[in-house]
Amino acid sequence: MNDERISRRRFLRGGAATLAAGPLLAGCLGGGTGAEGGQTTARGDTEPNDRTFDGWLEGVANADTLVDRTDASDVRVRVGTEGNGGYFAFAPVVVRVSSGTTVTWEWTGAGGAHNVVAEDGSFRSELTGGEGTTFSHAFDASGVSKYACLPHQSMGMKGVVVVE
Structure with a gap:
């Protein structure tokens, strides 16, 4: 039973870390908006x-x-x-x-x-x-x-x- 709680804790910790990193990754991937409110992209995109x-x-x-x-x-x-x-x-x-x-x-x-x-x-x-x-x-x-x-x-x- 103790092993099950550790696995569940690890799982929840990993999920929380993924959720916390999501907005940071979205900014790096170009999903933000520019000064005029339009979507920004890399040149050529x-x-x-x-x-x-x-x-x-x-x-x-x-x-x-x-x-x-x-x-x-x-x-x-x-x-x-x-x-x-x-x-x-x-x-x-x-x-x-x-x-x-x-x-x-x-x-x-x-x-x-x-x-x-x-x-x-x-x-x-x-x-x-x-x-x-x-x-x-x-x-x-x-x-x-x-x-x-x-x-x-x-x-x-x-x-x-x-x-x-």
Whole structure:
């Protein structure tokens, strides 16, 4: 009977230690929140996105995540990925980069002809469906850049580059 109590005590002590360490481990694993209340992640990671960017991403498939690529000087976005009822999406839809980063859009060859056109007119690619075609734009100033594929914009083929 004495051995049973020792085992139970050891078990309870181990459980209490695990519970006490839980919040400490959660902080180390990136489960905390940043100064603006958003979830913090390591660079290159994906985090939840709850911003619609003034309604630009309302109803856009796969817009619920943001990819942090502030660690890269060249970032790739795929054009013609699955979403919005076919191959009418960008991947990632929302990407965060550092000022001075070049974003290169690369066509998958799926979904017909696509283009990449900034809402504010600051960049515009040719309309093409060729797999492997690329278009690049350097983002030198902080801010939000909204863009779309004009033929499929009404279907939700839109994206956002957030520049820090």
